[in-house]
Amino acid sequence: MTQQIPLTEKPAANPGATSDGGGCGCGCNHGDLPVLDARVIPGAIRHGAILGAISQVRPGAAMILHAPHDPLPLLDQVRDAFGDSVEIGYIDREADIAAGDGVRVTFTKVAP
Secondary structure: OOOOOOEEEOOOOOOOOEOOOOOOOOOOOOOOOOOOOOHHOEEEEEHHHHHHHHHHOOOOEHHHHOOOOHHHHHHHHHHHHHHHHEEEOOOOOOHHHHHHOOEEEEEEEEOO
């Protein structure tokens, strides 16, 4: 059985967002970033799939991970695997946790 895993680009969460901000206050336009929805990836392969996706982000680019929970163990794995070459940030951790539908994290490749 094959399951499609979506990697989609979503519009900015704030319809009024412009190219100089995505509405979350961080100054990035998240509407232009690819989103990996890890909530649909089976747990047995989830971390490997995410690490593989991050490895494909080119320097200067970024991606958003929509995780099913606050991915603290995964963030440790990302730091171990990529060191300072990947910056990690939450889009709006408190609001995401309060909403109960996972947590959105950005990964920005700053070096090869």
